[in-house]
Amino acid sequence: MSLADKIVIGTWPLSGDFGARSLSEIEKSLAKAFDAGIRTFDTAPNYGLGFAESALGMVFAGESDVRIFTKCGNVPFVGKDFSPDAIEASIGQSLKRLKRDSIEGVFLHNPRDEVPDFEPAIERLEAIKADGTVRMIGLSGAKGYDYSRVPDGRLDMFQQDANLLYLKEANGARPKFKTFFARSPLATGMLSGRLSESSVFPPDDHRSGWLKGERLASLVARVEAIKSVLPAGVSVPSAARRLLLHHPAIDYVICGVGRPDHLDGLIEDLSSGPLPESVVEALVSLHDRDFDRPEEESGLGY
Ligand SMILES: NC(=O)c1ccc[n+]([C@@H]2O[C@H](COP(=O)([O-])OP(=O)(O)OC[C@H]3O[C@@H](n4cnc5c(N)ncnc54)[C@H](OP(=O)(O)O)[C@@H]3O)[C@@H](O)[C@H]2O)c1
Numbered sequence: 001m002s003l004a005d006k007i008v009i010g011t012w013p014l015s016g017d018f019g020a021r022s023l024s025e026i027e028k029s030l031a032k033a034f035d036a037g038i039r040t041f042d043t044a045p046n047y048g049l050g051f052a053e054s055a056l057g058m059v060f061a062g063e064s065d066v067r068i069f070t071k072c073g074n075v076p077f078v079g080k081d082f083s084p085d086a087i088e089a090s091i092g093q094s095l096k097r098l099k100r101d102s103i104e105g106v107f108l109h110n111p112r113d114e115v116p117d118f119e120p121a122i123e124r125l126e127a128i129k130a131d132g133t134v135r136m137i138g139l140s141g142a143k144g145y146d147y148s149r150v151p152d153g154r155l156d157m158f159q160q161d162a163n164l165l166y167l168k169e170a171n172g173a174r175p176k177f178k179t180f181f182a183r184s185p186l187a188t189g190m191l192s193g194r195l196s197e198s199s200v201f202p203p204d205d206h207r208s209g210w211l212k213g214e215r216l217a218s219l220v221a222r223v224e225a226i227k228s229v230l231p232a233g234v235s236v237p238s239a240a241r242r243l244l245l246h247h248p249a250i251d252y253v254i255c256g257v258g259r260p261d262h263l264d265g266l267i268e269d270l271s272s273g274p275l276p277e278s279v280v281e282a283l284v285s286l287h288d289r290d291f292d293r294p295e296e297e298s299g300l301g302y
Contacts (some may be wrong), residue, residue: 004039004270005039005040006051006245006250006251006252007038007040007245007266008040008041008042008069008253008254008255009038009040009041009042009254009255009257010184010254010255010257011041011052011056011257012047012181013256013258013259014029014047014048014050014257014258015047015048015051016048016204017048017205017206018205018207018258018283019202019204019205020177020204021258021259023055023058025259025260026059027058027226029157029257029260029262029263030055030056030060031059031171032064033257034066034188036092036257036263038129038171039062039065039066040067040069040104040252041056041066041070041141042067042069042181043068043073044068044071044109045072045074045076045090045097046075046109046151048075049076050061050093050097053094053097054154056097056098057097057099057100061099065215067104068100068104069104069105069106069107069136069181070094070098070105070106070111071106071108071109071140072091072107072290073107073108073109073121073144074110075090075093078180080109080110080114081123081163081176082115082164082220084120084123084124085259087121087128088124093294099271100131101133102132102134102141103134103135104135104136105135105136105137105139105157106125106134106136106137106140107157107159108125108138108139108140110140110142111139111142112142112145118149118150118151122137122150122154122155125249128133136156136179137156137159138155138156138177138179138181139155139157139158139177140181141158141160141169143160143169144169146202146289147176150176152176153175153176155177155179156177157179157181158172158176158180158181159180159254160172160173160181160185161183161302162184162228162247163181163184163187163191163244163300163302164184164187164236164239164283165191165219165222165287165301166187166232166301166302170182170244170249170250175248180246180250181251181252181254182254184243184256185237185244186237186240186256187219187302188211188256189211190211190234191223191226191237191240192222193227193235195211195216195219196220197216199211199218199220200212201248214300217299219302221293222291222301223236225286225292226283226286226291227284229282229286231276234275235265238268238269239275241255241265241269242273242275243275245274245281246275255268
C-alpha cells in the first residue's frame with residue numbers, strides 16, 4: 001500500500017459549510033487529488049445538505065478507480081435517525097447523489113445516546129454489505145464518546161478524531177474494529193499554522209460560531225507550543241499530517257480539502273518521509289502535558 005493510498009480526501013470543506021465554493025473550485029480540487037494518485041474520498045449526506053455527495057457524483061460519475069466512503073443515520077433536513085429503515089433509505093439516497101450502484105463503505109454518523117441498542121442498526125448494515133451495496137461497514141464516532149456498547153468484530157472500520165491536539169483515541173480501534181480512519185489532521189483548520197488570537201471566520205463558515213474568544217486564544221497558544229518543537233523548515237500542517245501518515249495504528253488519514261491549494265502541502269508530504277523520532281516524542285509529550293496550559297484552560301481544548 002503506497003502512502004497516497006493511505007490518504008482519504010475529506011469533502012466536508014467542499015460542501016459550503018466552511019463558506020461557499022464554486023463548482024469549478026470543487027472540480028479542480030477533486031481532479032487535482034485524483035491526478036496526484038489519491039483515490040479515496042470521505043463524505044456524508046449532511047455535508048452541505050447533500051451537496052458534497054452530489055459534487056462527488058458530478059466529478060466522478062463513471063470513474064471506477066475511486067473509493068467512496070459515506071455515512072448514514074444523520075439525514076439532511078431531518079436529523080438523526082439510526083433505525084434500520086432510515087439507514088437503508090439514507091444509503092439509497094446517497095447512492096443516487098453519488099451516481100453509483102455501490103460504494104466502498106458506509107459509517108454510522110456520530111451515534112450517541114439516541115442509539116440504545118446497536119444490534120438492529122448493525123444487522124441491517126450487515127445485510128446491505130452482504131448484498132454488495134457497500135464493501136465495508138463502520139462507525140464514525142463522536143469525539144470522546146464511549147463506544148464500549150458496540151459489539152466487537154462486527155463493524156469493519158472506525159473513524160475518529162486524531163491529530164496533534166487530540167491523540168487520545170489514535171490507538172483505540174482494534175480489536176473492536178479492523179480498520180482505523182484518523183480524521184481531521186489539521187483539527188478542522190486549527191493546525192493550519194495561520195490562526196492568531198484575532199482571526200475571524202466569515203459568517204458562512206461554521207467555525208465562526210465556535211472558534212473564537214478564549215477557545216481560539218488557548219488553541220493558538222497550543223499551536224505556538226507545537227511550533228516551538230518543530231525543526232526549521234517543517235510547518236505545523238506538514239508535521240500534523242506526517243505524524244499520522246506514519247503512525248503504526250492508523251490505516252487511513254482523512255484530510256479535509258476545501259480548495260485546490262490545500263492539496264499542495266499534502267502532496268509534498270508523500271515524499272517527505274516520517275518526522276524524526278525525537279520530534280514525534282516531543283509532540284506527543286506536549287500533547288500529554290496538555291501543552292502546559294493553565295488548569296483553567298483545560299476545557300478550552302480542541
Ligand atoms: N463525525 C464525523 O463523521 C466527522 C467529523 C469531522 C470530520 N469528518 C471527516 O473528516 C474530514 C477531515 O476533517 P476536516 O475537514 O476538519 O479536515 P482537516 O484536515 O483537519 O482540516 C481541514 C481544514 O484545514 C485547512 N487546510 C487544509 N489544507 C491546508 C493546508 N495545506 N495548509 C493549511 N491549512 C489547510 C482548511 O481550512 P481553512 O479554511 O482554514 O484554510 C481546511 O478546511 C472531513 O472533511 C470529513 O470528511 C467526519
